[in-house]
Amino acid sequence: MTRLAIRYGFLALLAGLLIFFSVFADGFFGPRSAVFIFQSVAITGILALGVTCTLVVGGFDLSIGSVATSALMLSAYAMVVTGLSAVTAVALCLVMGAVVGLVNGLLIVKFKVPDLLATLGMMFLLIGAQRIPTEGRSISTGMTLPDGSTAEGTFAPAFLWLGRHRFDLILENLIPMPVVVFVAAGLLIWVFLTFTRHGRMMYAIGSNERAAALAGANVNRYKVAAYMISGVLASVGGILLAGRLGRGDIASGNNLLLDSVAAALIGFAVLGAAKPNAFGTAIGALFVGILLQGLTMMNAPYYTQDFVKGAVLVVALVFTFALSNAVKTRG
Incomplete structure (x- = not known):
């Protein structure tokens, strides 16, 4: 019975949450509400998949939120x-994410800086760097630049398409592009982590780094690659957010770090995995989106939402690891 609770308890909680909000929140149960939930978690979910890759190798990336915001500001500035093209702007953002991930990885594996400290330092560095070119102001079409001139460029239609296009898949004009990217990224990371050597x-390194090294794994290379994947995915999230907003909003990524970390950690509880995994992360992001959407539709005060997210995260992790340890002890 305990094993069943560990494996399916979180999914039962998710189902219960859906039933609760469907009954008590008017308009929650419906295709448009579902699409809105997916849209609200798509960018967070993409970042959370990057966090998952670093967790798999026994690390942690605190810089993802600032990387996403930097990509947003860089694409807008470009x-x-x-006046650069959309293709050039996207390429710059992806390269920036990969370079940040590379630097994070090298700080950790070459200079032996603890992952939390290395990525925390990178987070503050990026927060400062993204504000310098515009002296802390957001970027929008026709804005006045620090030198007194007026910005003459605009967001390319192709770039805005990335954040605003909707596909006629199941329902007419209801499937946003970021959701498609999130699903595709989730499938790729899931296949990569689960079915490839x-x-x-990477899982072996996270489980026992020394044993993996003795087995012939290039531990440092895999760790650097994990942080580079995280950086690139964070940049993808920032690009999609910029395309959706149509401006470089300096404050738009404030909650990205906490929400994406919450999604990745909640994923530990899905199907009793007790380890980072792409499927669990996607479900965790969806769970957070359902929770916030339901609370919003029930007119719950906005200042209670972070408390509820934190409570759910703590309960999910305690439930997973406490019961798992109990089963191991009995066994």
Whole structure:
């Protein structure tokens, strides 16, 4: 019975949450509400998949939120201020994410800086760097630049398409592009971690780094690769957010870090995995989205939402690890 509770308890909680909000929140149960939930968690979920990759190798990336915001600001600056094309702006953002991930990885594996400290330092560095070119102001079409001139560039239609396009898949014009990217990224990371040799090697490193090294794994290379994947996925999230907003909003990524970390950690409880996994992370992101959407539709005060998210995270992790340890002890 305990094993069943560990494996299916979180999914039962998710089902119960859906039933509760469907009954008590008017308009919650419906296709448009479902699409809104997916849209609200798509960017967070993409970042959470990056966090998952670093957790798999026994690390942790605190810089993802600032990487996403930096990508948002960089893409806006590239098109609005310098007049570059959408393709160039996207390429710059992806390269930036990969370079940040590379630096994080090298700090950790070459200079032996603890992952939390390395990525925390990178987070503050990026927060400062993204504000310098515009002196802390958001970037929008026609804005006045620090030198007194006016920005003459605009967001390219192709770039806005990335954040605003909707596909006629199941319901007419209801499937946003970020949701499609989230699902595709989730499938790729799931297949990579679960079914490829490299993914299994990353799990081995996270489980026992020394044993993996003795078995012939290039531990440092895999760790650096995990942080580079995290950086690139965070940049993808920032690009999609910029495309959706149509401006470089300096404060738009404030909650990305906490929500994505919550989704990745809640994923530990899905199907009793007790380890980082792409499927659990996607379900965790969906769970957070359902929770916030339901609370909003029930007119719950906004200042209670972080408390509820934190409570759910604590309960999910305690439930998973406490019961898992109890089963191991009995066995």
